Amino acid sequence: QVQLVQSGAEVKKPGASVKVSCKASGYTFTSYGISWVRQAPGQGLEWMGWISAYNGNTNYAQKLQGRVTMTTDTSTSTAYMELRSLRSDDTAVYYCARDSLGIIDYWGQGTLVTVSS
Amino acid sequence: NFMLTQPHSVSESPGKTVTISCTGSSGSIASNYVQWYQQRPGSAPTTVIYEDNQRPSGVPDRFSGSIDSSSNSASLTISGLKTEDEADYYCQSYDSSNQGVFGGGTKLTVL
Numbered sequence: 190q191v192q193l194v195q196s197g198a199e200v201k202k203p204g205a206s207v208k209v210s211c212k213a214s215g216y217t218f219t220s221y222g223i224s225w226v227r228q229a230p231g232q233g234l235e236w237m238g239w240i241s242a243y244n245g246n247t248n249y250a251q252k253l254q255g256r257v258t259m260t261t262d263t264s265t266s267t268a269y270m271e272l273r274s275l276r277s278d279d280t281a282v283y284y285c286a287r288d289s290l291g292i293i294d295y296w297g298q299g300t301l302v303t304v305s306s
Numbered sequence: 307n308f309m310l311t312q313p314h315s316v317s318e319s320p321g322k323t324v325t326i327s328c329t330g331s332s333g334s335i336a337s338n339y340v341q342w343y344q345q346r347p348g349s350a351p352t353t354v355i356y357e358d359n360q361r362p363s364g365v366p367d368r369f370s371g372s373i374d375s376s377s378n379s380a381s382l383t384i385s386g387l388k389t390e391d392e393a394d395y396y397c398q399s400y401d402s403s404n405q406g407v408f409g410g411g412t413k414l415t416v417l
Contacts, residue, residue, distance in 0.1 A: 224406070226351075234343070234351065234396050236406030248404055284350055291400060293341060294362055296350045 191215040193285055193297035200303045201275050208271040209300045211285030218266035219243045222288040225259060225270045227281040239288055240268065275304045308332055308401035310409035317415040322387050326412045328397030329379040336373050338400040340380040346393045355382060392416045
């Protein structure tokens, strides 16, 4: 069965960086992309961007351009999302999700990132 | 900027039918597929509708999706409501620059 297992919760100081991992199993990793979505406490879902696991092509949300980098490691079927220059409003649960041509079908369990001094 | 607008909340009784709307701010909502996600409290979202009206395997046929070009909106309809359907529901699509867009979410109360 398809599974996306994310790394554990993180606490970071303002200005620091965080890297969240998402290990995929149960399907051919390079046949799909990975989307990243975040959710601030008590708020709605926010699309962060997408990466093709086939060729590494990316499409980032304009508001995060320059601060976010998405990568994949096909040898371990793992996707990564790094966010730099963290601010308090980056505090959120970060989700990875399997994406097929813009269609999200499976989600990871989420990773809480807390930014606090 | 392209936006998707949903009602903040809806409520209905068990066994009844409820429809949640998702209205596009500009352009044609039919230009890109619309997806719907269910999120129960404390859980990750799950996909209940993709490509406007397709159900993933395991999603009951009580869930259906549609597009109305005349009102530039998408709709999620849940029939035969059950208490387990109580959750937040989000629509999602893409804008003309291929940027993902989520609606603000609708809290469904089944009482």
